[in-house]
Amino acid sequence: MKGVLALTGVYKEYNLRPVLEDVHLRLEPGQRVALSAPNGSGKSTLIQILAGLSRPTRGAVTWSGRPLDAAARRCLGVLLQQPMLYGDLTGRENLVFFARLYRLAEARQLADRWLAEVGLDDSAQVRVREYSKGMKQRLALARCLLHGPRVLLLDEPFDGLDTASRAYFEGRFDAFAKAGGTLFLVTHHPEEARQMDRQLTIRFGRVRES
Amino acid sequence: MNSVQVFWTLVWKDLRAEMRGGRFVVSCLSFGVLMVLIVGMALNAAPHLPASWASGLLWMVLFFTTALAMTRHDAKEQEFGGWMGPWLAPIDRSLVFYARWCAAWFMVLVASVGLIALFFIILNVPFPVAFGTFVAVVAAGTLALSGAGTLLATLAGQSSLREVLVPILLFPISIPLFLALIRLTWHALDPAVIAGAAWVEIVGAYLVVVGVLPWLLYELILEV
Amino acid sequence: MTKRWIAGIGVVGILGWLCQYFAFIGSPPEKSMGNLIRILYFHASSAWIAFLSFGVAAFFALCYLIRRRPILDQISSSSAEIGVMYTTVTLITGSLWAKPIWNAWWTWDPRLTTTLILWFLYVGYLLLRGSIEGLERRAVVSGVYAIIAVADVPVIHFAVEWWNSIHPQVIDETGINMPGSMLFALMFAFVAFFAIYVLLLAVRTRQEAQRQRLYRLRREIQEVRGRAADKLQPDISAHPQLQMSVPKGSK
Numbered sequence: 001m002k003g004v005l006a007l008t009g010v011y012k013e014y015n016l017r018p019v020l021e022d023v024h025l026r027l028e029p030g031q032r033v034a035l036s037a038p039n040g041s042g043k044s045t046l047i048q049i050l051a052g053l054s055r056p057t058r059g060a061v062t063w064s065g066r067p068l069d070a071a072a073r074r075c076l077g078v079l080l081q082q083p084m085l086y087g088d089l090t091g092r093e094n095l096v097f098f099a100r101l102y103r104l105a106e107a108r109q110l111a112d113r114w115l116a117e118v119g120l121d122d123s124a125q126v127r128v129r130e131y132s133k134g135m136k137q138r139l140a141l142a143r144c145l146l147h148g149p150r151v152l153l154l155d156e157p158f159d160g161l162d163t164a165s166r167a168y169f170e171g172r173f174d175a176f177a178k179a180g181g182t183l184f185l186v187t188h189h190p191e192e193a194r195q196m197d198r199q200l201t202i203r204f205g206r207v208r209e210s
Numbered sequence: 211m212n213s214v215q216v217f218w219t220l221v222w223k224d225l226r227a228e229m230r231g232g233r234f235v236v237s238c239l240s241f242g243v244l245m246v247l248i249v250g251m252a253l254n255a256a257p258h259l260p261a262s263w264a265s266g267l268l269w270m271v272l273f274f275t276t277a278l279a280m281t282r283h284d285a286k287e288q289e290f291g292g293w294m295g296p297w298l299a300p301i302d303r304s305l306v307f308y309a310r311w312c313a314a315w316f317m318v319l320v321a322s323v324g325l326i327a328l329f330f331i332i333l334n335v336p337f338p339v340a341f342g343t344f345v346a347v348v349a350a351g352t353l354a355l356s357g358a359g360t361l362l363a364t365l366a367g368q369s370s371l372r373e374v375l376v377p378i379l380l381f382p383i384s385i386p387l388f389l390a391l392i393r394l395t396w397h398a399l400d401p402a403v404i405a406g407a408a409w410v411e412i413v414g415a416y417l418v419v420v421g422v423l424p425w426l427l428y429e430l431i432l433e434v
Numbered sequence: 435m436t437k438r439w440i441a442g443i444g445v446v447g448i449l450g451w452l453c454q455y456f457a458f459i460g461s462p463p464e465k466s467m468g469n470l471i472r473i474l475y476f477h478a479s480s481a482w483i484a485f486l487s488f489g490v491a492a493f494f495a496l497c498y499l500i501r502r503r504p505i506l507d508q509i510s511s512s513s514a515e516i517g518v519m520y521t522t523v524t525l526i527t528g529s530l531w532a533k534p535i536w537n538a539w540w541t542w543d544p545r546l547t548t549t550l551i552l553w554f555l556y557v558g559y560l561l562l563r564g565s566i567e568g569l570e571r572r573a574v575v576s577g578v579y580a581i582i583a584v585a586d587v588p589v590i591h592f593a594v595e596w597w598n599s600i601h602p603q604v605i606d607e608t609g610i611n612m613p614g615s616m617l618f619a620l621m622f623a624f625v626a627f628f629a630i631y632v633l634l635l636a637v638r639t640r641q642e643a644q645r646q647r648l649y650r651l652r653r654e655i656q657e658v659r660g661r662a663a664d665k666l667q668p669d670i671s672a673h674p675q676l677q678m679s680v681p682k683g684s685k
Contacts, residue, residue, distance in 0.1 A: 015569045016504065016646055017653045053294060055433050057502070057570075074300040082291025084298075088227035100219040101299035103212060127230060128290065136290070143295070204657070361582075365575055369565040378561060379579070382554040383586055386593030393597070408596050415589065427578050430499065433571075 003064035003075060004028055005050060005151050005182065010059030012045055019045050021205035023059070027151060032173075032183040034193035036210075037202040043186045044080075046202070047155050050184065051078045074102065077149030079157050083140035087129035091120050091139050094128055095146060102147040114142040119168075133160045141169065151182040158192065216301050220309030221316075227286065228317055234279055238321035242275040246329050257334060261403070264335040265395035269388060271325065273355065276318050277377040280359035283314055284367050297432070307360065307424040315356040322352055336399070344398035350413050351391040357420030358384050364431055387416050442636070446629045453626035461619040470534060471616065475623040477527040480520045481549065483627045485587075487517035487635075488556065492584035495577035505643060507573035512638035514559055514580060516631060521553045544595040551590050555583045569646070 010023040019042040027033060027050075037043050048054035049061060052068045063072035078084075085094050095111035104110055115121045118138040128136060137160065144152065152173065158166050177183045185196060193199050201210040228234050249267050253259070259267070287293040287310075296306050326348065330337065338344035359380055366375040381388075390409040397405035457475040464471035494510035497503075528546060529539045540546065559579055566572040 013570065015653075016650045051298060053297060070300045070302060072300075073298055076298065078294075078298050080291065080294070082294070084291045084295040086223065086227055086286075086292045086295075087289050088230040088286065089223065090230075093223075093226060097219060097223050098295060098299070101216060101296055101301060103216070103300075204661070365579055366562060368567070368571055368575055369562055370567070371561060371565040375558070375561060375565070378554075379558045382551050382558060382590075383582065385551055386586075386589045389593050389597045406596065408592075412589065412593055419585070423582070430574060431578055433574065 003072075003150060004062075005068075005076070005184075006062045006065075007050070007056075008060050008062065010049060010056045010061070012042070012049060012054070013057045014045070018205050020049070020056075020202075020207075023205075023207045025200075025207055027182045027184055029150070029182055030177065030180045031198060032177045032185070032196040033198045033200060034185045034187060034196035035200045035202070035207075036187050036190060036193040039188070041202045042205060043202060044155060046207070047078075047080070047153050047184070047186050051076060051080075051153050053078075074147060075150040077144035077147070077152045079140055079144045079152070080155045081159065083128075083136040083143075085128045085136060085139060085143065088127060090125050090127055091115060091131070091135075092124040094139060095142060098143050099146055104147060110146060114146050118142045134162060134165050137161060137169075138165065141172065145172070145176075149181070151184065152176060153184050155186045156188070157185070158187075158189075213302065213305060216299075217305055217309050217312075220296065220306060221313045224283075224310065224313030225316065228313075234283060234317045235321045237282065238275050238279045238318065239324050241278060242271050242321065242325040243328050245271045245274060246325070246332050250332055253333075259333055259335055261335075261399040262392075262396050264333065265392045265399055267333070268326065268329055268395060269351070269391050271329065272318075272322055272352065273381065273384075273388060274377070275321065275325065276352070276355050276359050277380050279318065279321075280314065280356070280363040280380075281366075281373050281376045283310070283317075283360075284363040284372070288367070293432070303429045303432075304425045307364070307428040311357045311360045311420070314360050315353050318352045318356045319349065322348060338398045340398045340401050344395065347391060347394045347398055350417070351387070351394075354387055354413055354416040354420060355384065358387070358416065361420060361424055361428075364428070367432075384416070386412050442633055446626075446633045449626040449629050453623050456619040456622050461616045462613070464616070467535060470531060473527050473531045475620050476627075477524060477531060478620060479623040479627040480523040480527065482624060483631050484517050484520035484524055484549075484552070486628075487513045487520060487631060488552070488580075488584055488587070490635075491517060492580045495580040498573060498577050499581075504569070504573070504646060505639070507577065508639045508642040508646070509635065510577060510580060511563060511573075512635055512642060514556055515638065516634050518553065518556045518560060520627075520631070521549060521556065524549055525553060542598055544591070544598050547594045547598070548587075548591045551594070552587060555586070559583060 005027045007023050007025040010020055010025075011018060012020040023046070035043055035046065045054060049056050052061065052073055061068040063075060066072065086097070089097065092111050092115060095114055096107045099107035099110050112121070112124070115124045118141055120135060120138055120142070123131065123135060128139065131139065137157070141157075154173070157169055157173075161169065173183055173185075183196070185192065187193055199210050200207055202208075249271065250256075293306075297303060329335065359376065362379045362383065363372075363376050366372050366379060369375050390412040393403075393405045393409045394413070397403050453475075457472050461472070461475075463469050491510045491514035494506050494513065498506035498510060525546075528549070532541060532546075533539050559576060562579055563572060563576040566575055
């Protein structure tokens with residue numbers, strides 16, 4: 001199922017100050033989009049709105065023309081700066097938990113497969129609290145890919161990763177885009193943005209092509 | 211049908227995290243027992259407590275214990291941004307509340323079994339005459355209390371005074387519940403005391419309100 | 435300050451003086467408690483207004499949650515604040531009255547107890563509201579709490595009443611038979627307190643709205659400065675209110 005994730009006329013105010021103003025954005029299938037802007041310009045807010053975590057003050061978030069509801073959230077994979085994992089559960093339990101939340105069949109086997117995929121099968125039985133930053137990020141990657149999303153929303157995914165992990169992540173994302181997935185990457189490194197098909201920036205609350 | 215499975219998945223997550231060293235039950239129990247001890251000393255080791263005092267003290271201990279534990283339960287969700295995970299999943303978001311309520315209730319119940327046993331032993335309170343009623347009152351009381359606590363802990367979750375604020379909000383809001391539970395427990399300890407149906411209705415009303423309100427409001431509270 | 439404000443303050447001032455006249459001079463002393471009855475005019479009216487203001491707070495909180503206009507939240511929170519003040523007045527006057535009559539500053543009378551719990555409920559509201567970052571989030575969270583709190587008030591009242599029904603020594607105030615002149619003084623006090631409430635609500639809401647406006651303007655000035663520092667053309671035309679006030683030097 002292909003779909004377009006779109007924002008139409010989105011405004012978001014925080015502390016009565018407009019963070020985003022009249023944002024119109026269409027993320028077409030197969031497109032790789034980068035958003036790079038300085039700190040505090042509303043990047044994170046934008047990605048939270050796209051992910052359905054934050055509600056716009058005005059305007060609409062749509063998936064294939066329909067409002068982003070619970071069913072549409074299945075098509076999104078989200079990787080933010082926080083890994084969104086539970087520290088007291090093991091890596092495997094975290095994945096089994098999320099697989100069940102997405103009502104995927106054979107959650108255990110799926111979790112094992114993904115752990116092997118991101119190279120964490122040795123640490124599957126270790127609590128996430130004891131994971132290093134990079135391990136948490138790998139597990140978070142597995143978490144956001146395991147239900148087969150159509151759109152990936154990434155907020156600084158390469159932060160704190162070593163070169164090898166970074167190459168692995170980039171390879172993963174490229175394969176995802178080649179398979180027809182939409183990639184939306186928030187970054188503050190211009191060279192990362194340049195590798196994408198389309199570069200956006202936020203200037204004074206408005207999203208522009210750059 | 212599917213919602214029920216998701217609900218149990220969410221409850222399972224909380225209980226599993228607790229078994230992996232969440233220490234909700236342990237901290238509840240040790241704090242509660244400590245309070246029982248302090249109460250016993252404050253009463254100058256009274257050899258015999260009237261049933262009305264015993265039921266009042268029992269619920270006071272349970273209220274404090276639950277209020278403190280709720281904050282801890284909420285903090286776990288925030289740690290690695292875990293709460294956003296279920297928020298992104300294709301599920302009805304109010305299910306998250308009901309699952310947390312259920313898990314919190316289960317843990318409070320486990321802690322209160324130990325707590326109540328020690329309460330009866332340390333303060334030398336006679337075994338409840340109407341034991342069935344007593345069990346029902348404790349079960350319903352902790353259910354309503356943990357529900358209100360979970361809701362208020364979510365409300366206070368955004369506050370910088372979170373730890374202090376949960377008890378400050380929970381106690382005034384649940385005073386009718388407190389009075390009802392004391393009266394019903396008193397009745398269980400000494401069936402000669404009549405507890406009006408009104409008290410049962412109050413406990414019922416709390417359960418209904420805590421059951422319905424989050425269905426409408428929970429998503430609103432946690433919206434960023 | 436506009437003429438409307440002066441007129442409003444004038445009306446409230448006149449009502450206040452008349453209220454004191456009726457309470458202290460115009461109405462007769464009561465048969466059994468003598469002049470102590472006079473405190474009732476202030477006590478009962480502030481209690482009513484307190485309940486009213488919490489109701490108003492919850493109503494506007496609900497409106498805010500539906501419509502999301504900042505002004506609705508400002509009215510709601512201002513009303514709750516004033517309600518706390520009136521509840522405090524109620525508790526203090528009640529205690530002053532109770533000391534000579536019941537020979538205690540405090541008894542577990544249902545109404546007293548309910549009022550004290552009410553006070554705690556809304557002190558909790560103020561603490562909650564004061565400790566949340568982000569105006570929008572603060573408004574949502576405190577709005578939800580205001581609605582829950584108001585829904586809880588009748589339950590608290592009935593529960594406390596049933597609870598205390600075994601205490602036989604509770605004095606029932608409703609038995610007081612009130613002559614017309616006293617009733618008039620009481621009703622007049624109620625009207626005067628209501629006028630004070632409306633005035634305070636208007637002032638407080640306006641103050642809050644202006645504070646938020648000032649805050650927003652300050653942020654906009656910072657933005658304009660930021661743009662200037664970025665050597666970008668400052669887009670002042672988009673902010674007509676700033677055209678007069680862009681500062682020349684920086685801090």
